[in-house]
Amino acid sequence: MDLEALYRDLHSHPELSFAEHRTSGVVADALTDLGVEVVTGIGVTGVAGVFRNGDGPTVLLRADMDALPVLEDTGLEWASTQTGVDHTGATVPVMHACGHDIHITCLLGAVERLVADRADWSGTLVAVFQPAEEHGGGAQVMVEGGLYDKVPTPDIVLGQHVTPLPAGMLGAHSGPAMAAVDTMQVVLHGRGGHGSRPETTIDPVVMAAATVMRLQTVVSREVAAQDTSVVTVGSLHAGTANNIIAAEAALGISIRSFSEEVRGRVLSSVERIIRAEATASGADVPPDIEYGERYPVTVNDPEATARTNGAFAAEFGEDRIFDPGAISGSEDVGNLATAVGVPLVYWMLGGGDPQKVAAAMAAGTAETDIPSNHSPHFAPLAQPTIDTGVRALVVAAREWLA
Numbered sequence: 001m002d003l004e005a006l007y008r009d010l011h012s013h014p015e016l017s018f019a020e021h022r023t024s025g026v027v028a029d030a031l032t033d034l035g036v037e038v039v040t041g042i043g044v045t046g047v048a049g050v051f052r053n054g055d056g057p058t059v060l061l062r063a064d065m066d067a068l069p070v071l072e073d074t075g076l077e078w079a080s081t082q083t084g085v086d087h088t089g090a091t092v093p094v095m096h097a098c099g100h101d102i103h104i105t106c107l108l109g110a111v112e113r114l115v116a117d118r119a120d121w122s123g124t125l126v127a128v129f130q131p132a133e134e135h136g137g138g139a140q141v142m143v144e145g146g147l148y149d150k151v152p153t154p155d156i157v158l159g160q161h162v163t164p165l166p167a168g169m170l171g172a173h174s175g176p177a178m179a180a181v182d183t184m185q186v187v188l189h190g191r192g193g194h195g196s197r198p199e200t201t202i203d204p205v206v207m208a209a210a211t212v213m214r215l216q217t218v219v220s221r222e223v224a225a226q227d228t229s230v231v232t233v234g235s236l237h238a239g240t241a242n243n244i245i246a247a248e249a250a251l252g253i254s255i256r257s258f259s260e261e262v263r264g265r266v267l268s269s270v271e272r273i274i275r276a277e278a279t280a281s282g283a284d285v286p287p288d289i290e291y292g293e294r295y296p297v298t299v300n301d302p303e304a305t306a307r308t309n310g311a312f313a314a315e316f317g318e319d320r321i322f323d324p325g326a327i328s329g330s331e332d333v334g335n336l337a338t339a340v341g342v343p344l345v346y347w348m349l350g351g352g353d354p355q356k357v358a359a360a361m362a363a364g365t366a367e368t369d370i371p372s373n374h375s376p377h378f379a380p381l382a383q384p385t386i387d388t389g390v391r392a393l394v395v396a397a398r399e400w401l402a
Contacts, residue, residue, distance in 0.1 A: 001030065001108065003106075003108070003390070004382050006030075006104075006105050007101055007386060008382075009026070010104055010105065011080065011096050011101045012078045012082075013080070014080050014094045015065075015066065016069065016084040016092075017066040017087070017135040017138065018044045018045055018132045018136055018138070019084055019085075020045045020065045020131050020132075021045060023065045024045045024046070024129065027047045027065070028040050028047050031108075031127070034111060034112055034115050035051075035115065036049040036050065036111060036127070037049065038050075039150045042142050042145050042146065042147050043131060043132075043142035043143075043144070044132075044145075045065070046131050046141075046142045046145070047129040048128050048147065048150065049111060049126070050124065050125070050126055050127075050151050050152065051118075051125040051127075052124050053118045053122055053123060053124065055122055056121070056122040056124070057155040057156070057400055057401055057402060058124040058125075058153065058155050059123065059154060059401055060126040060127075060128055060151075060154035060157045061125070061126070061127050061128070061159065062107075062128045062130060062157060062158070063100070063103035063107035063127075063129050063130070063159065064129075064130045064131075064133035064138070064333075065103075065130060065131055066131055066135070066138070067095055067098075067100065068095055068096075068098060069092035069093065069094060070094070070095040070097040070374065070375075070376050072093070072095040072097070074377055074378070080094060080095045082094045086135075087135060087136075095376065097373065097374050098134065098374055098378070099163075099373060099378070102162045102349075102351060102380055102386065102389060103161070103162065105386055106160070106349075106389030106392075107127055108127075109386065109393075110389075110390050110397065111127050113390060113394050114394060114397060120398075121398055121401040122401065122402045123401040124152050125397065126152060126154055128142070130333075130336075133333075135293065137293055137335075138332065140335045140339075143335060143339040147339075148339065148340060153340050153342075154342055155400065156337075156343050156344075156400050157333065157337040157344045157345075158308070158344075158345050158393070158397065158400075159333050159345075159346050159347075160346065162348075162349045162350075162351040162373075162380050163324070163373065164352040164373070164378070164380075165351070165352055165357065166352050166353075166354040166357045166358070167350045167351050167352060167353070167380070167383075167384050168316075168350055168354065168384045168385075168388050169322055169349075169388075170312060170316070170322075170347055170348060170392050171323055171324060172300055172305045172323075172345055172346060172347035172348070173300060173305075173326060174300055174305040175300060175302060175326075176326055177299065177300045177326060178297070178298035178326070178328075178329055179230070179256035179258050179298075179327070179329065179330050180256065180257050180258070180263055181255065181256055181293060181294070182263070182267060182291060183254050183291065183292040183293045183294070184251075184254075184270070184292070185250065185252055185290045185292060186250065186253060186287055186289050186290075187248055187250050187288040188248060188251070188283070189204065189247070189278070189285035189286075189287065189288075190202040190245070190249070190281070191247065192246055192247035193244075193245050194244070194245070195242065202283055202284065204246055205238050205246065207278060208251060210280070210281070211251065211273065211277040214273045214277060215253070216231075218269045218270060219231055222266070222269050223262060223266065227258075227259070228257070228258050228262070228328065229257045230254075230255070230256040231254075231270060232253065232254045232255075232256075234254055236250070236252075253270065256328050256330060258297055259297070271289060274287050274289060295330050295332045295334075296334055298331045298333065298344070298346060299334060300345050301344060303343070304344075304345050308396050309321060309347075311395050311398075312392060312396075315392075315395045316388075324347075329373070331346065333346055334346075347392070349388060350385070350388070351380025351381060351385040352381070357370055
């Protein structure tokens with residue numbers, strides 16, 4: 001399998017959450033060509049491949065498939081020019097800005113290698129290609145769609161995520177590894193009117209502005225210094241013209257946390273502030289607060305993580321293994337493990353240009369000079385990222401297979 005060609009094809013044809021129809025077709029065809037039992041349509045567009053190779057443990061390897069509503073600006077020859085329809089019905093540009101094309105490519109490469117080397121191991125390999133990690137909670141949707149009625153229940157769940165760290169590096173953080181996320185869609189109700197007569201209105205733009213500013217105090221004034229949380233207002237929409245005071249304003253909020261105690265406190269504070277600012281503005285109608293994605297903390301099993309990192313060190317050398325620490329980004333891969341009560345190990349895979357990363361870190365400009373996941377400039381190196389990712393999945397799987 002020409003993995004670099006596959007990666008470029010996937011990168012050129014990104015698809016949004018639960019719209020990964022072409023992608024799932026590419027995956028299913030590749031698995032079929034490898035002689036793997038294929039199950040499609042799990043959780044709308046999810047695909048699973050099962051390869052039974054005698055007695056032994058069952059290992060689940062996972063990759064996510066969806067892309068983001070981002071206009072690509074990488075300059076790559078195979079850059080995406082695709083558009084799609086998002087969950088609101090809007091037509092948006094689409095890009096693999098989080099590296100899920102790398103994830104798919106590496107997992108297909110790992111399946112190919114494990115099938116080819118089947119004389120060297122025994123057990124059952126389950127390869128899960130998940131939809132809608134970015135929007136829609138695809139892991140839980142697959143579970144609720146009967147994933148474990150259609151594939152064998154695993155003894156462990158393994159996976160990886162590409163990052164801007166230097167290509168060729170990898171490693172997993174033990175314990176809470178990625179934050180829980182709670183997203184909110186908030187509608188603030190005012191009273192619209194003419195821009196020249198604000199006294200006759202209840203201005204939702206001012207209400208929204210006050211809410212956004214007050215929300216900045218939640219982490220700084222209500223979360224202890226030794227705890228971690230993030231409150232981000234990622235979208236604010238109101239009005240249609242500069243001489244019209246709108247009737248409502250909409251906020252999109254993302255909240256990250258690493259413990260249930262902090263999570264509960266922050267969510268309570270955010271809701272309190274939203275409602276209090278509406279009251280302070282004299283709103284006749286209380287705000288609407290609707291939750292969207294809600295992923296738990298991604299927790300790597302300590303014993304399984306130590307064992308897997310040890311296998312990585314033996315394969316790649318200690319100098320290529322790092323502890324990424326707890327990451328404030330979020331993932332739903334943990335739902336695949338908790339649904340059946342088995343351990344998870346989820347590691348970070350470097351994809352950045354090592355020379356550029358080293359130079360930026362030396363200059364103290366890594367945060368501005370090295371594009372991160374979700375950036376329109378995010379472009380992992382194809383190599384050695386793909387080779388490292390394939391080898392990592394194979395090594396981790398072999399560590400747990402008989």
